[in-house]
Amino acid sequence: MRLLTLVILFARSISLFSQTISSRVDTASITTSTIVLKEVSVSAEKDNTFGIGRLNNVDGTAIYAGKKSEAIYLKDMQANLAANNSRQVFSKIAGINIFENDGSGTSIGVGGRGLNPNRISNFNTRQNGYDISADALGYPESYYTPPLEAIERIEILRGAASLQYGTQFGGMINYKFSEPDIAKKTSVNTRQTVGAYGFLNSFNQFTGSNAKLSFNTFYQYKHYAGWRPNSELQHHNAFCSVTYSVSKKITIKGEYTFLNYVSQQPGGLTDKQFLNDATQSNRARNWFKVNWNLYSITTNYLVSETAKLNFIFFVLHAKRDAVGSLERTDRMDDTTKNRNLLADKYSNFGSEIRYLKRYTFFNQQNNLLLGCRLYKGNTDRRQGDADKSPNASFHFLNPNDLENSSYVFPSANVAFFAENILQISQRWSVTPGIRWEYINTNANGYYRQINKDLAGNILLDIKTNETRSNKRNFVLVGIGSQYKFSKAVEAYANFSQNYRAINFNDMRVANPNFQVDPNLKDESGYTADGGLRGAFKNLLYFDVNGFVLNYNKRIGTVLAVDSFTYQIIRYRTNISKSNTFGIEAFAEIDWLKLIQKDAKHKVSTFLNASYIQAVYKSSKQAAFNNKKVEYVPNYIIRTGVTYGYKGFGLTAQYAHTAQQFSDATNAETTPSGIYGIIPSYAVVDFSTSFIYRKVGVYVGVNNATNSRYFTRRAEGYPGPGIIPADPVNWYVTLQYKI
Numbered sequence: 001m002r003l004l005t006l007v008i009l010f011a012r013s014i015s016l017f018s019q020t021i022s023s024r025v026d027t028a029s030i031t032t033s034t035i036v037l038k039e040v041s042v043s044a045e046k047d048n049t050f051g052i053g054r055l056n057n058v059d060g061t062a063i064y065a066g067k068k069s070e071a072i073y074l075k076d077m078q079a080n081l082a083a084n085n086s087r088q089v090f091s092k093i094a095g096i097n098i099f100e101n102d103g104s105g106t107s108i109g110v111g112g113r114g115l116n117p118n119r120i121s122n123f124n125t126r127q128n129g130y131d132i133s134a135d136a137l138g139y140p141e142s143y144y145t146p147p148l149e150a151i152e153r154i155e156i157l158r159g160a161a162s163l164q165y166g167t168q169f170g171g172m173i174n175y176k177f178s179e180p181d182i183a184k185k186t187s188v189n190t191r192q193t194v195g196a197y198g199f200l201n202s203f204n205q206f207t208g209s210n211a212k213l214s215f216n217t218f219y220q221y222k223h224y225a226g227w228r229p230n231s232e233l234q235h236h237n238a239f240c241s242v243t244y245s246v247s248k249k250i251t252i253k254g255e256y257t258f259l260n261y262v263s264q265q266p267g268g269l270t271d272k273q274f275l276n277d278a279t280q281s282n283r284a285r286n287w288f289k290v291n292w293n294l295y296s297i298t299t300n301y302l303v304s305e306t307a308k309l310n311f312i313f314f315v316l317h318a319k320r321d322a323v324g325s326l327e328r329t330d331r332m333d334d335t336t337k338n339r340n341l342l343a344d345k346y347s348n349f350g351s352e353i354r355y356l357k358r359y360t361f362f363n364q365q366n367n368l369l370l371g372c373r374l375y376k377g378n379t380d381r382r383q384g385d386a387d388k389s390p391n392a393s394f395h396f397l398n399p400n401d402l403e404n405s406s407y408v409f410p411s412a413n414v415a416f417f418a419e420n421i422l423q424i425s426q427r428w429s430v431t432p433g434i435r436w437e438y439i440n441t442n443a444n445g446y447y448r449q450i451n452k453d454l455a456g457n458i459l460l461d462i463k464t465n466e467t468r469s470n471k472r473n474f475v476l477v478g479i480g481s482q483y484k485f486s487k488a489v490e491a492y493a494n495f496s497q498n499y500r501a502i503n504f505n506d507m508r509v510a511n512p513n514f515q516v517d518p519n520l521k522d523e524s525g526y527t528a529d530g531g532l533r534g535a536f537k538n539l540l541y542f543d544v545n546g547f548v549l550n551y552n553k554r555i556g557t558v559l560a561v562d563s564f565t566y567q568i569i570r571y572r573t574n575i576s577k578s579n580t581f582g583i584e585a586f587a588e589i590d591w592l593k594l595i596q597k598d599a600k601h602k603v604s605t606f607l608n609a610s611y612i613q614a615v616y617k618s619s620k621q622a623a624f625n626n627k628k629v630e631y632v633p634n635y636i637i638r639t640g641v642t643y644g645y646k647g648f649g650l651t652a653q654y655a656h657t658a659q660q661f662s663d664a665t666n667a668e669t670t671p672s673g674i675y676g677i678i679p680s681y682a683v684v685d686f687s688t689s690f691i692y693r694k695v696g697v698y699v700g701v702n703n704a705t706n707s708r709y710f711t712r713r714a715e716g717y718p719g720p721g722i723i724p725a726d727p728v729n730w731y732v733t734l735q736y737k738i
Contacts, residue, residue, distance in 0.1 A: 049538040050588045050604065051077050052092045055155060057429075057482075060300075061310040061354035063369050063419045066431045066480025066492050068158040068529050068545060074151050075178075078642065078651035078687040080700050080731050081148040082193035082201040082222075084108055088685055088702075089148060091638045091653055093156060094543070094584035095610040097631060097660075100711045101718060103197065103702075103726040104224035104233050106261055106290075108145045109712075112158060113527075113549055114580040114614040114632040115170050118712075119143065122170035122500075128177055128241075128255065130296045130314040134346050135377045136166070137411040137441060138503050143320055144259050144292045147220050147237055149191055149203045152178040159498060159527035159549065163417055163433040163478050164371065167499035169527060169549065177241070180207035180214045188738045193698075195731035198225025216241045227727060228266040229281045235261035249302040259292035262392050268329045268714050268721020270673035278708055278724040282332055285339055286324030287392040288717060293317045306358040315349040321394040322717045323386050328672045329721035340404070341386035341396055342717075350375035350413075364423035375413040382406045407445030407466075409504050414438040431480040433496070436473070443468040443504040468504065472522070489534035492545075497526045502555070515560070517573035525550040531584075539594065542587040549580040554616070556664040557715070558624060559675065570675060570715055575664050576619030578629050582612035602644035611635045616664060624664040631712075633658040633680075647691040656682040662713040673721035674713055681709030681725075696735035703728045 051073045057065035070093055074081065079088035084105025090096045099109030099117040111117030119141035125133050133140045155174040157165065165172040181187050186208040193201040205218035222235035241255040267283030296314040303309055323341045325333045354371045384402030387393055396402060419433035444467050451460040478496030485491070500523040531545025553574040560571035588606035592599040614629035640653035659680045661667070669676040684707075687700030706728040714720055 049590065049602075050092075050541050050606070051075075052541065052586075052588070053535070054533060054543070055157075057421065058356070058367050061308050061356040061369065062164060063356075063367060063421060063431060064157070065367075065421045065429055066482040067494050068492070068531065068547075070156040070543075072154040072156070074148055074153065076649065076689075078649050078689060078700075079148075080195075080685075080687065080702055082191065082203070082731060082733055083195070083199065083702075084145055084148050085685075085702060086110060087655055087683060088653060088687070089154070091640065091655065092586055092588070092606055092608055094586045094608050095582065095612065095636065097633060097636065097657070098711060100725040101723060102224070102231070102233075102263075103195075103199065103227070103729060104222060104235065104263075105148075106145065106222075106233065106235060106263065107143060110173075111631065112170055113547060113582065114612050114629055116631050120170075120173060122168060124166040124168055124170075124172045126165075126172065126174040127257070127294075128296070129174060129298065130312050130352075131316075131348075131350060131375075132175075132257075132294060134316075134318065134320065134344070135348055135379050135409075135411065136350070136375060137377055137413055137439060137501060138379050138409045139344075139346075140168075140503070143290045143318075144257070144294070146175045146177070146239075146257075147203060147218075149220070150177055150205065150218055150239065152176050158529065158547075159496065163419060163435045163476060163496060164369070166415075167435070167437055167476060167501075169498045169500060169523075169525065169551070177216065177239075180209040180216050182209050182214070184208075185210060189735070190737075191733055191735045193731055193733040196729035197227045198223065199729075199731065200224075201733075212245050214243045222261075226264075226266070227729070228279050228724070230264045230266040230284050230286070231281075233261060233263040235263075237261075251300045253296075253298045255294075255296045255298075257292065257294040259290060262287065262289045264288075264392070265324065265718040267324075268673060268719030268723055270330045270671060270721060271669050271676060273329070273673070274710065274722045274724060278727075282329065283325060285333060285335065285388075285390045286717070287322075287394070289319075289321040289392065289394055291319045303355075308356045310354040310356075311351070313349070313351045316346055318346045320344045320346075323392075323394055324717070326716055326720060328674070329719065330672055335388060335390075338385040338388055338397065341382075341384060341394060343382045343394065343396070345380040346378075347380075348375070348377040361422075364425070366423050367421040369417075369419045371417045373413065373415040373417075375411075377409075377411040377413075379409040379411075380407075381409065403448060403450060405445065405447035407443055407447075410442045410444070411504075412438075412440040427484045429482050431482070433478045433480075435476045437476065437499070438471075438473040439501050440469070440471045441501060441504050442470070470502075470504075472501075474499065486534075488536050489532070491530070491532050493528075493530035495526065495528045497524075499524050515569055515571050517571065520555060520572075521553050521574050523554055523574075524552045537593070537597075538590060540587070540589045542585075544583075544585040544587075546583050547581065549614075551578040551580070554578045554629075556616075556624075556630060557662075557675075558621075558664050559667060559670075570663065575624055576616045576621075578614060578616050580612065580614035580629065580632070582610060584610045600645065602642065605641045606639060608638040609635065624666075627664055627666045628661055630661050630663050631678075633660040647696075648689070650688045651686070653685045653687075654682065655685075656680070657711075674715060674719070676713065678710065678713065681707060681711075683707055683709070683725075691735075694737050696733075696737070698733035698735065699731070701728065701730050702726065 055064040055069040109117040115122035121141045125142045157171040159169045159171045189205040191203040200223045202221045207216045217240040220237040224233040238258040243253040265286040266281035299311045301309040357368045383404035385397045417435040422430045446465045449462045476497040480494040482492045502520045529547035533543035535541045556575040586608045590604040614632040619625035638655040642651045663675040684704045689698045
């Protein structure tokens with residue numbers, strides 16, 4: 001008798017494992033021949049019963065072992081994907097604070113662990129592995145949000161995992177698009193949505209593949225009238241990707257993303273206005289326009305059976321224009337005055353090379369990652385007078401002699417990074433990492449100071465030319481560790497240094513409500529976390545962790561008196577050191593699986609809770625020493641229940657966010673509404689779906705209890721002032737797939 005051994009490498013949700021299969025064979029039947037069995041690689045999708053999981057220890061040419069990582073799977077999610085409803089989409093990610101700007105979902109604002117949620121600026125935001133923000137160094141805000149109907153999963157790494165993706169405290173968010181179905185030559189997915197307040201969304205996707213070539217393309221049109229006056233939106237988004245397999249070892253993918261939208265902004269409100277009538281608007285001339293063109297080429301090369309190489313090159317050509325009045329919202333818009341126009345142009349390109357090598361050391365499999373990043377940014381920002389009309393016109397009255405400022409902000413970045421998974425034993429691994437960073441940010445241009453009397457006569461007109469350059473290089477280190485108690489449960493811990501460069505292109509905006517310290521300094525610090533996570537088949541998923549975030553020279557907003565007008569304004573400066581610590585916990589359980597493993601029905605509940613304390617320390621100014629850091633609610637609780645049977649699903653969700661402050665002095669209220677408390681709020685959402693063969697129907701109600709609340713106080717656009725969140729609203733989506 002002989003034993004034939006088949007080794008199957010099977011990629012599952014936790015790690016690689018090998019399985020030995022024995023087979024009895026009659027010796028006489030194989031005496032004249034030799035049988036050679038080759039290694040067979042089998043790939044399989046993750047089992048994402050709950051729509052959430054963590055990233056593999058090694059995924060492509062990225063290392064996630066020993067790090068706080070999360071993945072949101074959107075395929076069967078019960079949520080308003082047409083409107084990019086972030087409250088529902090991020091409902092299972094602990095510690096996430098959310099800005100809700102409008103019901104159309106043109107932009108998403110999320111922050112983690114006490115970091116400002118504004119346009120995800122504290123995360124390195126990516127799409128399919130490459131940057132999508134305006135300027136990764138000078139202006140890391142994301143005006144473009146990929147349509148969630150096109151997304152397979154959202155990958156999230158927290159701040160202690162940033163050595164591969166930059167120096168920022170937040171970490172990384174990557175929108176991973178769904179890939180063409182290799183089993184079909186062509187596929188069509190069309191989703192048509194109507195909703196409250198004139199909401200209309202049309203998403204149409206066409207994909208295809210064969211042995212060598214595959215493509216993915218979609219077009220999205222969105223219209224929204226809004227529940228407040230002066231809130232109309234027209235939105236166009238298109239995407240195309242083509243992947244070609246040059247050989248078994250080399251694949252090349254090219255992608256192009258186009259976005260264009262124009263939205264009218266109703267402006268902010270004071271506390272009194274919000275309490276009296278949150279639907280009102282006293283701004284009819286404020287408009288916002290975005291034009292985004294994003295290109296990328298990705299090459300994957302299988303160097304050998306144990307080595308991979310990934311190369312990404314990306315280019316951004318984009319514009320962002322905002323026109324209207326930035327005067328305090330407690331004053332009516334004077335339509336006899338010219339409007340103010342802020343016009344940005346972004347011309348950036350970058351590349352990343354990653355090399356992953358698998359090797360054996362002391363009979364254990366280890367993984368070494370080496371990488372390099374090159375980035376060149378250029379932002380052209382101008383601010384001056386525009387016409388008096390109420391139209392969406394974005395033209396300067398005096399383009400060659402602007403009334404406020406004209407700057408060019410060139411930037412350059414070079415970085416080298418390395419991480420290594422050292423497998424100490426089958427259960428325990430340690431992952432050290434290091435990153436060397438070179439940053440060069442510059443500012444070239446002029447700003448003007450024009451003072452007028454009450455009659456509009458010019459009293460002072462000074463034009464100041466300015467040139468700045470700031471070069472620095474530094475090294476950041478980090479280390480992570482992971483220990484498996486079993487195949488299902490593991491502990492993890494991580495420490496990483498962080499660094500956040502100041503944004504020069506945010507320093508010369510003429511805003512009567514807001515000023516920036518010209519001597520701003522870079523921020524630095526570290527993030528540390530540790531926790532326990534696991535998954536038991538389709539029954540339970542959990543992740544509980546604690547973290548500490550130490551911030552030096554933290555930039556924040558305080559109240560100050562303008563030296564010329566003697567009015568109270570918001571002043572952005574290095575406030576002091578801040579300490580943030582907290583506990584984040586998530587768990588979801590399918591109750592019917594407790595009774596019957598193969599239950600056809602599903603009844604699951606999830607609980608997502610976080611407790612965070614963030615305080616300014618060692619400040620020289622008593623006004624904010626020992627005060628709470630702005631936009632940090634002490635606790636956030638989100639919970640929900642889901643029922644599923646075959647093609648039917650129903651989800652009810654409750655979300656509660658505690659009170660938070662909007663400035664470092666912890667002001668409770670002021671007449672302008674620009675600063676003060678953001679009261680605690682609670683929101684209930686319902687969503688249901690039914691899928692039968694090629695047809696799907698999705699129906700939902702957001703803010704079902706019609707809570708009146710707000711999540712932010714804006715300093716400039718889309719305010720200034722309180723930005724009310726949407727009242728009760730509904731949506732219906734019809735989907736057809738072939």
